[in-house]
Amino acid sequence: MSAALRITNLVKRFGGLVATDNLSFDVEDGQSVGLIGPNGAGKTTVFAQIMGEHRQTSGSIELYGREISSDSTPERIRRGVSRTYQVPRPFTDMNVLENIRVGLMPNNIWQMITAKPRYQQETEIALSVGFTETDLQKTPGELAMGDLRKLEMARTIATGTKVMLLDEVFAGLTVAEIAQITVLIQQMRQDGMTFLIVSHDLKALEPLVDKVIAINYGSKIAEGSFNEVLNDEAVRSSYLGAA
């Protein structure tokens, strides 16, 4: 049985800087994995390579047993992987429903075979992540940060994604917003979504992950349960070193 996502010997160089250093890990289907490390450790660069926004220098990226690293970004999305951004990137002149519609456009096969009109799908997705009816016509400028993060997640859901990459999903949120996003991720886990979650907020990450991978200077320094990794000597010193 192949992993949902398998990273093998991944290397990314930006000139002389090694941002990803011979990194290997698996995310099993239905698993929720945390990716942690101090600022500049290379977490976002891993996401960018998985999505094809940056081409890796070497190494491989497999999705459900199939190498995807020469595929275009839309092709990777069609194959079932999608990401959110550390700083939300909605289309600012479109409302909530229109933003979600963009995710539905390129590739959603069930959209073609289902009798449901588009509008209904967008609305269902928006409500499923916790928007209210009155939110649907709002533009991103009218939304709080927690809602912007929900909108990012809704857009990935619209692509029909099976593996969701969440980059700093809790950053800038209130305690109440963190609780809402936590419930949302838990619900999606129960429905079978596979997650790779980057978070500096380790307290928020803890209840969500089956295992954690810690990286520093682009290379893996620990992998295991949340407690194993957080108690690891190399992990502790890398965080202290960055403080």
Ligand SMILES: Nc1ncnc2c1ncn2[C@@H]1O[C@H](COP(=O)(O)OP(=O)(O)OP(=O)(O)O)[C@@H](O)[C@H]1O
């Ligand atoms: N496009 C780029 N060109 C050159 N260097 C880059 C580029 N993108 C990232 N880097 C560098 O690669 C390293 C890893 O950056 P990355 O953004 O992946 O870290 P991160 O772990 O996501 O950090 P943070 O926790 O601050 O979000 C950093 O040294 C960064 O400056």
Ligand SMILES: [Mg+2]
């Ligand atoms: Mg980052």
